[in-house]
Amino acid sequence: MIRVEDLNRHFGGFRAVDGASLTIETGSITGLIGPNGAGKSTLFNVIAGVLPPTSGRVFMDGEDITGLPPHALFHKGLLRTFQLAHEFSSMTVRENLMMVPGGQAGETIWKTWFQRGRIAREEAELRRKADEVLDFLTIRHLAHEKAGNLSGGQKKLLELGRTMMVDAKIVFLDEVGAGVNRTLLMTIADAIIRLNKERGYTFCVIEHDMDFIGKLCDPVIVMAEGHVLAQGSAADIMKNEAVIEAYLGTGLKNKDMVGA
Ligand SMILES: Nc1ncnc2c1ncn2[C@@H]1O[C@H](COP(=O)(O)OP(=O)(O)OP(=O)(O)O)[C@@H](O)[C@H]1O
Ligand SMILES: [Mg+2]
Structure with missing residues (x-):
């Protein structure tokens, strides 16, 4: 490859x-x-x-x-995991996953997200996908936890989870x-x-x-x-x-x- x-x-x-x-x-x-x-x-x-x-x-x-x-x-x-950006620590685990499909982690995706507007169907599909990822990683119970509150290992799992959104x-x-x-x-x-x-x-x-x-x-x-x-x-x-x-x-x- x-x-x-x-x-x-x-x-x-x-x-x-x-x-x-x-x-x-x-x-x-x-x-x-x-x-x-x-x-x-x-x-x-x-x-x-x-x-x-x-x-x-x-x-x-x-x-x-x-x-x-x-x-x-x-x-x-081709993906490389990145440490969770600081500004995402106040967002929940599920929200962090739902941010991914627009492209790279970072400010641009955040802007794109708002410019594009929250189209309900898209959002529901993203949520479904995020929950699937959480189930796969056995951390569904952390869906509503703020990313900043995760342990080091849980953050690593979330970083891995982000690669599964695409x-x-x-x-x-x-x-x-x-x-x-x-x-x-x-x-x-x-x-x-x-x-x-x-x-x-x-x-x-x-x-x-x-x-x-x-x-x-x-x-x-x-x-x-x-x-x-x-x-x-x-x-x-x-x-x-x-x-x-x-x-x-x-x-x-x-x-x-x-x-x-
Ligand atoms: N931006 C940089 N400017 C100057 N030197 C650098 C830079 N990035 C890495 N180096 C040097 O290049 C060498 C290789 O670094 P690298 O981080 O790739 O090693 P590594 O194999 O990942 O090591 P480790 O197991 O400690 O993570 C090191 O001597 C490092 O100091
Ligand atoms: Mg290294």
Whole structure:
């Protein structure tokens, strides 16, 4: 579904992404791991149109999508989760979901919403869809809760839910499990697996938690110093000498590799 060819993204003289090439197969839940500073988030940002590349190409289903802005990619079904914007925290969970289909999160959609007027039929359809998403994520009971009152993990579920309001093909998740408690982390993992199996979503998931990666992802791509170091099953990756070395080099992150 996605092919990245010799991608570079430099910041001044610093090569955050340095000749990265990889593919994400349709229907996969592909993991992207690597030590801090490996260039994972930068790679995501380039693929998702948030940052222009210094050089290199990104293809989606064979079409060159390099440098397309996020809203254009959104309409092609390429989504990246965003942290809930601050101004949405006073809106309910259901309202946050109902905002999505107009396009990107942010002020423009808010304006569009009012300019367009509240056509009752459209609104009823959106509400139905939002409730379906809430049921799928098992958080229907939070429909009327203000988004700002949600726990960190519940916010992550809502971010994932927002991708379900449109017909997503591929969803990029950057550390969706960070700071989330174990129970909610498993709820998020289950939702990802069900979206993959039942709705045919392809995922690319950045995560440091190797339990989460091991449960969810095949294949796993390892990045280090801006390029792809290895690719394989989670089990193979954890035995790979070059990978272990890359993590050891960063000291602190060893524990992630042994799941401690
Ligand atoms: N806007 C920027 N300007 C300058 N340097 C940047 C910028 N964004 C990222 N970098 C640098 O690029 C490198 C890669 O950063 P990136 O955030 O992509 O790493 P990462 O693999 O996502 O790391 P982590 O696991 O800690 O999230 C880092 O050294 C970072 O400091
Ligand atoms: Mg990152």
